Amino acid sequence: MKIGMMSAWSTDSGVAVHAESIGRAWVKMGHSLTVFSFIMGDFHGAGITGEDEDYVIRCFGTQKRTDFLDPLPFLTTDFDIFVIQDLRMLPVEKLARIFHMIKRRAKTIHIVHENRLPEDAWFYQFDWDKVVYFDQRQKFLKAIYPDAEYIPFPCFEARSGDKTEAKKKLGLPLDKRIIYSFCQRGYDPYLLDLPREIKDKSILLHVVPKGYQMLEEISPSEWVIIRKEDTLSCERFDDYLFASDITIFHKFQKKSRYHAVVSSTVFQALGCGCPLFVPRRSDFFHPFQNEVIRYGDISELNKKILELFENEEKYQRVVKQAEGFVLINSPEKIAKEYIELFEGILGDR
Numbered sequence: 001m002k003i004g005m006m007s008a009w010s011t012d013s014g015v016a017v018h019a020e021s022i023g024r025a026w027v028k029m030g031h032s033l034t035v036f037s038f039i040m041g042d043f044h045g046a047g048i049t050g051e052d053e054d055y056v057i058r059c060f061g062t063q064k065r066t067d068f069l070d071p072l073p074f075l076t077t078d079f080d081i082f083v084i085q086d087l088r089m090l091p092v093e094k095l096a097r098i099f100h101m102i103k104r105r106a107k108t109i110h111i112v113h114e115n116r117l118p119e120d121a122w123f124y125q126f127d128w129d130k131v132v133y134f135d136q137r138q139k140f141l142k143a144i145y146p147d148a149e150y151i152p153f154p155c156f157e158a159r160s161g162d163k164t165e166a167k168k169k170l171g172l173p174l175d176k177r178i179i180y181s182f183c184q185r186g187y188d189p190y191l192l193d194l195p196r197e198i199k200d201k202s203i204l205l206h207v208v209p210k211g212y213q214m215l216e217e218i219s220p221s222e223w224v225i226i227r228k229e230d231t232l233s234c235e236r237f238d239d240y241l242f243a244s245d246i247t248i249f250h251k252f253q254k255k256s257r258y259h260a261v262v263s264s265t266v267f268q269a270l271g272c273g274c275p276l277f278v279p280r281r282s283d284f285f286h287p288f289q290n291e292v293i294r295y296g297d298i299s300e301l302n303k304k305i306l307e308l309f310e311n312e313e314k315y316q317r318v319v320k321q322a323e324g325f326v327l328i329n330s331p332e333k334i335a336k337e338y339i340e341l342f343e344g345i346l347g348d349r
Helices: 016-027 072-076 091-101 136-143 163-170 236-243 265-273 296-309 313-330 331-346
Strands: 002-006 031-040 056-060 082-087 108-111 130-133 177-182 203-207 226-228 246-248 275-280 293-295
Touching: 002 016, 002 130, 016 031, 016 265, 016 331, 031 072, 072 203, 082 331, 091 108, 108 226, 108 331, 130 203, 130 331, 163 265, 177 236, 236 265, 246 296, 265 275, 265 313, 275 296, 293 296, 296 313
Parallel strands: 002 031, 002 082, 031 056, 082 108, 108 130, 177 203, 177 246, 203 226, 246 275, 275 293
Antiparallel strands: none
């Protein structure tokens, strides 16, 4: 099957996590894929996470900045299926001018990333052959698209690394447990007061973007390490997870009307064998259940960290539950669901 996909790619955006998972799986399955993505000077995300494959064409910018689109790659590339991810970020007006030509030769699919029905009329101007959503809370789409279909958000594939080697590579203490606080999307001084039982045997590792100012920098502590990095490559992201004993994603909804539905970072991280802690009150961490450990206040977080460190059986159980979730929602399985959907749509020709 020949598939074209217009989407973020090799950036630290949730859209790219989704697209890369299924896109690379399609290629492994033997399908022909062309990815149309953002130009390097104007893309969706904070930074680039890897090198482009030879099937990636960067030929448009974001709607809010350059609003650039080169139509020729879309009109001269052969594909049977045309997938669009996250319409709101794309140069919609210019895409609309060539959309009728795309529809003449391909079936069109929109994978929706919104967390509510947009009030903008332009969002509904395209005549899709199929609309897909990946979170059950997006069923609101059926009010507009009654035949919209649910296909789960894909995980990154399971992978493993040597903890000692990962610590050496990152320059982290070999004789301490690592509590990894991943703060690429915002910082909250939530972990200032962990109990002595944890501090004596552990290092709290904050990884934050360059330019962030942290309270820990004012009063440095020997048990806290702060790493300021530009966008993490996929390899370096994995290295931090391999080196760590637990990871904390203290993330909440931003004040944006159509912000992300789920935490794509967790879908990317689950397969690395490191237990993940997430805040109970956050809306991002669906549909996870026992695959992650939820906490409320700092007291509960402290308690659950200690429980996990002191109970190896429970620690391994959490890891196994995460591995099970990754297996069920693997890139290959989710990519296959899309192929079955595409085959059904093409059969309607």
